[in-house]
Amino acid sequence: MKLIIKYLKRYKLLFILNAVSALGFALVELGIPTIVADIIDYGISGNNRTYIINGGLKILFVSVVGVMGTIIMGYCCAKISTGITHDIRLDLYKKIQKFSHNEFSEFKIAGLITRTNNDAFQIQLFVNTILRMAVLTPVMLIGSLILTYRSSSDLFWVIFATIPFIILGVIIVAKVTGPISEKQQRGLDDINRISRENLTGLRVIRSFNRQKSEEIRFSKTNEEFAHNSKLMFKIMQSTQPIFFLLMNIAVCRIYYVGAILISDGSLEIGKLVAFLDYLFHAMISMMLFCMIFMMYPRANVSAKRIQEVFDSDISIKNLSTEKLEDEENSFIEFRNVKYIKDGKTILNNINFTAKKGETIAIVGATGSGKSSLVRLIPRLSDPSEGEIRFNDKNIKYIDINNWRNKIGFVAQKAFLFKGSIRDNICFGNANAAEKDIIEAAEIAQAMDFISTRKSGFNDEIEENAANLSGGQKQRLSIARAIVRKPDIYIFDDAFSALDFKTDAKVRAALKSITGNAITFIVAQRISTIKDADKILVMNHGEIISSGKHNELLDNCKIYKDIVDSQIGLEEMLYEE
Numbered sequence: 001m002k003l004i005i006k007y008l009k010r011y012k013l014l015f016i017l018n019a020v021s022a023l024g025f026a027l028v029e030l031g032i033p034t035i036v037a038d039i040i041d042y043g044i045s046g047n048n049r050t051y052i053i054n055g056g057l058k059i060l061f062v063s064v065v066g067v068m069g070t071i072i073m074g075y076c077c078a079k080i081s082t083g084i085t086h087d088i089r090l091d092l093y094k095k096i097q098k099f100s101h102n103e104f105s106e107f108k109i110a111g112l113i114t115r116t117n118n119d120a121f122q123i124q125l126f127v128n129t130i131l132r133m134a135v136l137t138p139v140m141l142i143g144s145l146i147l148t149y150r151s152s153s154d155l156f157w158v159i160f161a162t163i164p165f166i167i168l169g170v171i172i173v174a175k176v177t178g179p180i181s182e183k184q185q186r187g188l189d190d191i192n193r194i195s196r197e198n199l200t201g202l203r204v205i206r207s208f209n210r211q212k213s214e215e216i217r218f219s220k221t222n223e224e225f226a227h228n229s230k231l232m233f234k235i236m237q238s239t240q241p242i243f244f245l246l247m248n249i250a251v252c253r254i255y256y257v258g259a260i261l262i263s264d265g266s267l268e269i270g271k272l273v274a275f276l277d278y279l280f281h282a283m284i285s286m287m288l289f290c291m292i293f294m295m296y297p298r299a300n301v302s303a304k305r306i307q308e309v310f311d312s313d314i315s316i317k318n319l320s321t322e323k324l325e326d327e328e329n330s331f332i333e334f335r336n337v338k339y340i341k342d343g344k345t346i347l348n349n350i351n352f353t354a355k356k357g358e359t360i361a362i363v364g365a366t367g368s369g370k371s372s373l374v375r376l377i378p379r380l381s382d383p384s385e386g387e388i389r390f391n392d393k394n395i396k397y398i399d400i401n402n403w404r405n406k407i408g409f410v411a412q413k414a415f416l417f418k419g420s421i422r423d424n425i426c427f428g429n430a431n432a433a434e435k436d437i438i439e440a441a442e443i444a445q446a447m448d449f450i451s452t453r454k455s456g457f458n459d460e461i462e463e464n465a466a467n468l469s470g471g472q473k474q475r476l477s478i479a480r481a482i483v484r485k486p487d488i489y490i491f492d493d494a495f496s497a498l499d500f501k502t503d504a505k506v507r508a509a510l511k512s513i514t515g516n517a518i519t520f521i522v523a524q525r526i527s528t529i530k531d532a533d534k535i536l537v538m539n540h541g542e543i544i545s546s547g548k549h550n551e552l553l554d555n556c557k558i559y560k561d562i563v564d565s566q567i568g569l570e571e572m573l574y575e576e
């Protein structure tokens with residue numbers, strides 16, 4: 001509720017307008033039965049035509065005012081509820097953008113999607129209901145009860161007796177639906193996760209012929225979700241008939257008591273009609289008011305899930321606004337860096353320096369920590385101990401945007417966005433000139449396939465770059481980094497999908513632009529890294545040796561083993 005109130009505050013004026021129109025509408029609605037009662041008791045019974053016509057005109061006027069109130073209320077409700085959802089989604093998006101690996105592991109991607117879509121929508125529904133009902137129904141309810149009492153105090157006690165049953169019913173429904181709602185939202189998270197996995201991993205599922213088992217996995221989660229949804233639906237649906245049953249019992253009793261009172265002469269027919277009208281208003285208002293309490297548990301679960309995201313601590317913080325100055329002899333230094341994830345030491349005792357103009361290569365067995373090491377540079381994660389310094393400044397205390405702008409990162413898994421080839425390259429530099437885009441594509445050896453495509457740079461890339469090969473995706477990712485003209489290049493296994501010849505051509509072309517930069521290359525192929533100025537050999541999260549290719553061949557057994565295992569491969573032949 002705190003979350004909803006916080007966002008509602010942004011729409012104060014509309015909220016007041018909504019409340020005033022709701023109040024006006026309620027008062028107008030409450031006036032009609034009294035006019036009708038008077039028409040029956042004085043106009044019809046007294047055969048007074050003028051009284052009847054005047055009464056009719058009064059009803060017409062009151063109805064028009066009521067319609068205007070409803071329209072204004074509807075406008076305010078729609079504007080506020082959609083506005084709040086829009087604001088929540090935007091703030092969620094901004095917060096999620098700051099998440100690091102840690103936060104993604106905590107909330108899971110599917111969970112974040114459900115929170116942004118479904119949970120935000122639940123809040124929209126609740127806010128819409130609350131805005132319509134919160135002012136209107138209490139006024140209608142209290143007003144109707146007062147007017148029923150005024151119409152006939154004898155009859156009033158007949159309906160008053162049903163109120164405790166209704167309140168008890170609402171409390172029970174709210175208590176029962178809260179936990180079901182929580183299960184329902186979690187189930188939706190699971191459905192999202194499995195659907196995502198099944199859609200993105202469709203090829204794997206088919207090639208391993210696992211459609212049946214995946215279908216069972218999906219059905220199980222889907223059934224569980226459907227079960228909870230059905231239960232929720234049944235509870236919510238059964239409340240209305242029960243409510244109307246109670247109401248009809250009260251009405252029957254009122255007719256019975258009313259008939260006795262009329263025959264006694266202590267009640268007029270018009271008053272009974274007004275009484276029933278007010279009773280109807282009172283009961284409907286109470287039912288609608290109860291709906292707020294019944295919807296509350298579900299909205300509360302959604303609000304809590306959204307609030308969890310807002311409250312989560314961001315592990316990668318921007319601690320400074322200090323910008324970097326250009327320096328002639330820049331360098332990066334890893335000082336006693338340790339990186340622990342989920343209690344496991346991924347990197348330990350990492351010490352090395354990389355200078356401007358140097359190429360640092362990182363090799364080692366899979367899982368030895370190569371990617372984890374380079375991910376620390378753009379602060380995708382921060383070291384648990386030790387520090388990374390750029391020009392003798394801890395990178396944690398450099399403005400994060402300024403720092404990241406200096407880096408051209410090519411990730412292990414090439415990710416491209418749906419859009420044109422040009423848009424994807426310009427993702428690295430929105431202001432890139434045409435000649436820079438072409439140059440980047442040429443260096444990345446992407447021109448040959450771009451020029452064969454129907455619309456060249458304007459050719460569309462599908463979702464997940466499904467219409468590109470692995471090597472084409474890698475080349476565009478490389479071009480995207482080059483177009484930035486960064487001071488630091490990081491190629492995390494970025495040449496693995498390229499054939500040996502293209503790999504060699506890309507590296508040769510890169511030399512023309514990386515002369516003034518610091519370049520990190522993570523690779524499995526020795527041919528990719530053997531010319532590096534410094535090669536770091538990693539094993540179990542530690543640098544076990546470093547040096548040039550020839551030095552390592554003499555000093556490092558693991559490196560020599562890697563080289564030996566690749567001797568005779570096509571790339572070596574090509575390099576010769």
Ligand SMILES: Nc1ncnc2c1ncn2[C@@H]1O[C@H](COP(=O)(O)OP(=O)(O)OP(=O)(O)O)[C@@H](O)[C@H]1O
Pocket residue numbers: 101341342346364365366367368369370371372373412
């Ligand atoms: N998000 C993560 N959460 C927990 N552990 C992780 C995470 N990412 C990587 N690891 C672990 O950290 C270790 C190093 O992984 P990393 O990806 O850095 O190795 P790598 O040398 O780049 O491997 P490869 O050559 O196979 O890409 C592995 O044991 C891996 O299981």
